[in-house]
Each structure stands twice: as C-alpha cells, then as structure tokens.
Amino acid sequence: MLDLIPSLGPWLPRLSDKRFAVATIVAASGSVPRPVGTSMLVTESGEVLGSLSGGCVEGAVVALAREAMDDGGPRHQVFGFSSADAFAAGLTCGGQLEIHIQPVPAAVTGEPEQPLRAAVRQLAGLRHDEPVALVRLLGASGGAAVVLPDPAKHHGPASPELAPLLHGESELRVESILRSGGAGLVPLVQAGDCLPDRDGHSRHPGGPAVLVESRLAPPRMLVFGANDFGAALVPAAKLLGYHVTLVDARPAFAGQPRFAVADQVVTDWPHRYLAAEAAAGRLDSRAVAAVLTHDPKFDLPLLEAALALDLAYVGAMGSRRSHLQRVEELLSAGVLPERIARLHSPIGLDLGATTPAEVAVSVTAELIAARSRDATCAPLRDTAGTIHHRAPAPAPTDLTPQEIAWT
Known part of the structure; x- marks a missing residue:
C-alpha cells in the first residue's frame, strides 16, 4: 500500500467512517506489471484509487471487493492468462497475480479504530519519500496492521499485536524484509507447523500470513x-x-x-x-x-x-x-x-x-x-522470456501463498 501514499491524503474524506476494501498483490510471477505490495482502494460507493494490473483485472477485483465489504470476509483470488476463455478476467501479459482483498468495516462512534483504517490514516500523513513500513496480518477479519517508521533501524517484533505470532524463522524473515526495504509474504508458523525445505518438501500449511511492505529513505x-x-x-x-x-x-x-x-x-x-x-x-x-x-x-x-x-x-x-x-x-x-x-x-x-x-x-x-541481474540491454523484440524482472527477495521468503491456509 506504500505506493498509494502520495494520493491518500485527498482521499481520506471519501473514506471517513464508511466501508472500504484494500486489494493487494501478495504474489506475482511471469510478466506482470506491478510488484508485491501494490494496492488498490475500493470505497463502498465504487470509487477506486490505484491500479493492480494496468486494467486487466481491476473490474473483477472491484466486484470481489464489493462482496467482501458486504459480508465482512477477506477474499483471495488468482488471476492469470487462459487462452481457453478470452473473455474471463485475466492477465493478457501471460503472468500471474495473487490478490488479497481485506474489507474495512464502517467506523463506529465510541469503538476503537479498526487497525487497517488507522494505518491508512497514518500513511496519508507521510511525505512521498519518507522511510516507512507497513506490516499487516492477512487471512483474518480485522487483522492487525501497524505502521513502522525508519524500518532500516528496526529490531524486534513489529508490534504488540503481532509479537505473540512472530517467533523464530518468521520473525527473522519479517525483520530482514523490513531492514532491506522490500516486500514479501511471510507465513506465521505455529507450534507443530513446519516450514518447507529448499526443495519444497514437508509442507504443512500454517494459519494466517504477514504481508510486509518496507520503504527505505531514497538512495x-x-x-x-x-x-x-x-x-x-x-x-x-x-x-x-x-x-x-x-x-x-x-x-x-x-x-x-x-x-x-x-x-x-x-x-x-x-x-x-x-x-x-x-x-x-x-x-x-x-x-x-x-x-x-x-x-x-x-x-x-x-x-x-x-x-x-x-x-x-x-x-x-x-x-x-x-x-x-x-x-x-x-x-x-x-x-x-x-x-x-x-x-x-x-x-x-x-x-x-x-x-x-x-x-x-x-x-x-x-x-x-x-x-538488475537479468538486464541484457537488448531490444525487447530481440529477447525472450519474462519482461518485468523483479529483484530477488531480501530474505528466504520462498513460500507461496498456496502454502498458507487463508481464513
């Protein structure tokens, strides 16, 4: 969601105490135009801020966001290219996006502010180049969301809300992403769960996951x-x-x-x-x-x-x-x-x-x-393979969203 910071300020009055949803790319592969962490806001009246694919899947995401706001439950959807159904919502570029949609309920007077609503308000007050991180608990209605200043100097648990969930490998991964200025999805491993090995064996899906978005001061x-x-x-x-x-x-x-x-x-x-x-x-x-x-x-x-x-x-x-x-x-x-x-x-x-x-x-x-390790400096028409190269993950966050049991 950090990509929306320059536009959030003027949008706050539109959100005020109303319902809205945050749709976020949590995994991307192949030729896709936007990286993990890219977000789009959808209001209950259908207004949209941001873009996830440049137009390929936005209509379907808005429909899912409306469903999520209606029943209060998150959504997780995979979009890819299928030549068998040219009219289905998908990516014409041939890549694949996995998008998580988190609804934010209307504010209620006298009750604590919902964490994601509070995070949006905090982000709206930042400069476009200010170092910051957003750590969100996905897969749970009303999950924790915390804004962290100066992530390059971060040490320890991201927040009191997440501290009981982060331990061992998952805590190290979150901290590594925070301090490197990247973005990544980290499964929360509970007692009895196990992380997959480098070859992807011994998978045991855990519960919710943490999405980490971090931005350092400009180089x-x-x-x-x-x-x-x-x-x-x-x-x-x-x-x-x-x-x-x-x-x-x-x-x-x-x-x-x-x-x-x-x-x-x-x-x-x-x-x-x-x-x-x-x-x-x-x-x-x-x-x-x-x-x-x-x-x-x-x-x-x-x-x-x-x-x-x-x-x-x-x-x-x-x-x-x-x-x-x-x-x-x-x-x-x-x-x-x-x-x-x-x-x-x-x-x-x-x-x-x-x-x-x-x-x-x-x-x-x-x-x-x-x-860029993958740059060839040749005309794209003379090359083959993926067009949109992504920087390698800053930490061994090589688990896929399919390994996470979304609730």
Missing part, C-alpha cells in the same frame, strides 16, 4: 559537474527516485538557477565532499556517483575516493582515450585493478546519444541495467 545520487550534462541528469535521476546532490567546486557554476531542481547543491571540491559524506555515514551500498566534470584535476582524486567505497555505481564521462589515461593514472596512484574494473567509463549505454538530454537517458538506462 543517493551524487552528480559531480555543474554543466549542461549535469543539468540534464539531475531531473532524470529524480524520476528514478534518487535523492540527488549536485557538487561542483566552482560557485559561479553551481549557483546557477537551472540546478535548483536538485535536492541539494554543494560547492566544494568533489573528492573532499565525497570523503566527508562517507566518513559521516551518509552513503550506503545503494548510493551512486556520476562524474561529469571531465577535468583531471577534479576527476582523478574523486575517482580514487569513489572506487575505494562500496557504491552501487560509479560512472565517469569522457572519451575512450580519456578512460585509458585515467586507468593508467589510477593504477599509478595505487588503485587496485579489480576496483577500477567497477568503473563505468565511458559513462552510459550505447544509445547513440549526443545531446545532454540524450546522454542523461543513456546514463539512467545504465543505472537501471547495473542494478
């Missing part, structure tokens, strides 16, 4: 170079969800209004700023650096500092000749060859880019490819 992107290419890259990187810092040692360049779109503009020597941020613990393994200064007096000390860190991506602008010269100088400075091998230089994918805007597309495309 950082450091753009070094207040020039035309930096001006084009900053807004492109923000579209990918990065918290963007523009760094340049020259005040006359860094102070130009065109860089105001950056989350932060810093006037400092690039290598000095990078070292200070690393020492202060403000960079993690998701951070990326784009070196666009194209000036050896800036580039070389900066790349030496950047390649010593465990950043997700380090790219540097320049010709192939410039790159070879940089490699020689970095080797002379004592940078290990395996560290230099991590450098994306010349920066970007070969898209035939020439203008600053096109180069920005090239760089952001390489960023996406660098963080």
Whole structure:
C-alpha cells in the first residue's frame, strides 16, 4: 500500500467512517506489471484509487471487493492468462497475480479504530519519500496492521499485536524484509507447523500470513559537474527516485538557477565532499556517483575516493582515450585493478546519444541495467522470456501463498 501514499491524503474524506476494501498483490510471477505490495482502494460507493494490473483485472477485483465489504470476509483470488476463455478476467501479459482483498468495516462512534483504517490514516500523513513500513496480518477479519517508521533501524517484533505470532524463522524473515526495504509474504508458523525445505518438501500449511511492505529513505545520487550534462541528469535521476546532490567546486557554476531542481547543491571540491559524506555515514551500498566534470584535476582524486567505497555505481564521462589515461593514472596512484574494473567509463549505454538530454537517458538506462541481474540491454523484440524482472527477495521468503491456509 506504500505506493498509494502520495494520493491518500485527498482521499481520506471519501473514506471517513464508511466501508472500504484494500486489494493487494501478495504474489506475482511471469510478466506482470506491478510488484508485491501494490494496492488498490475500493470505497463502498465504487470509487477506486490505484491500479493492480494496468486494467486487466481491476473490474473483477472491484466486484470481489464489493462482496467482501458486504459480508465482512477477506477474499483471495488468482488471476492469470487462459487462452481457453478470452473473455474471463485475466492477465493478457501471460503472468500471474495473487490478490488479497481485506474489507474495512464502517467506523463506529465510541469503538476503537479498526487497525487497517488507522494505518491508512497514518500513511496519508507521510511525505512521498519518507522511510516507512507497513506490516499487516492477512487471512483474518480485522487483522492487525501497524505502521513502522525508519524500518532500516528496526529490531524486534513489529508490534504488540503481532509479537505473540512472530517467533523464530518468521520473525527473522519479517525483520530482514523490513531492514532491506522490500516486500514479501511471510507465513506465521505455529507450534507443530513446519516450514518447507529448499526443495519444497514437508509442507504443512500454517494459519494466517504477514504481508510486509518496507520503504527505505531514497538512495543517493551524487552528480559531480555543474554543466549542461549535469543539468540534464539531475531531473532524470529524480524520476528514478534518487535523492540527488549536485557538487561542483566552482560557485559561479553551481549557483546557477537551472540546478535548483536538485535536492541539494554543494560547492566544494568533489573528492573532499565525497570523503566527508562517507566518513559521516551518509552513503550506503545503494548510493551512486556520476562524474561529469571531465577535468583531471577534479576527476582523478574523486575517482580514487569513489572506487575505494562500496557504491552501487560509479560512472565517469569522457572519451575512450580519456578512460585509458585515467586507468593508467589510477593504477599509478595505487588503485587496485579489480576496483577500477567497477568503473563505468565511458559513462552510459550505447544509445547513440549526443545531446545532454540524450546522454542523461543513456546514463539512467545504465543505472537501471547495473542494478538488475537479468538486464541484457537488448531490444525487447530481440529477447525472450519474462519482461518485468523483479529483484530477488531480501530474505528466504520462498513460500507461496498456496502454502498458507487463508481464513
């Protein structure tokens, strides 16, 4: 449901004390457009916020949500593609979605607020990029739902309501998902139950499950170079969800209004700023650096500092000749060859880019490819298999919803 945060605020009056339902993707396989955790709200009057498939199954989900609101019981439905019945609700993309629908009853004056209604209200008050997690108990009417701030620092049970249910393996899995910023479904194992092994044997379905959605603070992107290419890259990187810092040692360049779109503009020597941020613990393994200064007096000390860190991506602008010269100088400075091998230089994918805007597309495309194990960087028409690749689960949450007895 975290995907709905930017739109929840204006929707609160529509929910007020009325009934509504939350439909959430709890499992996805094959070519499906949205990941686990994606949600859609349906009001008792039929208004809809959000989308689960881009249009393929929404009508059927609304009908199920109305049924759930009428009888107060949750629903669990699998949607896939069937060529045998072209008119049935399903996914034309050929993938499969499993959707859980949780009804929320109307509020009653003088009674405690229903947990999921309270969670929606809390989420509505957050910024679109604020780190947060939502932990929900599925498969039970009126199940617990708790909002957790700053999930990267989370330790221990998610809430007093869930604490008695989470123990051992399930508690570790929930904590792992919370701290990694992912989403996943974790079965609640009770006494006498057993988890399946790696081959899927010895399955014994448990009771309800916990759906964990976690979002960390946005990853950082450091753009070094207040020039035309930096001006084009900053807004492109923000579209990918990065918290963007523009760094340049020259005040006359860094102070130009065109860089105001950056989350932060810093006037400092690039290598000095990078070292200070690393020492202060403000960079993690998701951070990326784009070196666009194209000036050896800036580039070389900066790349030496950047390649010593465990950043997700380090790219540097320049010709192939410039790159070879940089490699020689970095080797002379004592940078290990395996560290230099991590450098994306010349920066970007070969898209035939020439203008600053096109180069920005090239760089952001390489960023996406660098963080995906399955990227081939070939035209989709020339490839086969799944189109929508998902990041691997942050924890061994490899149980399927079929292994859970929904109530």
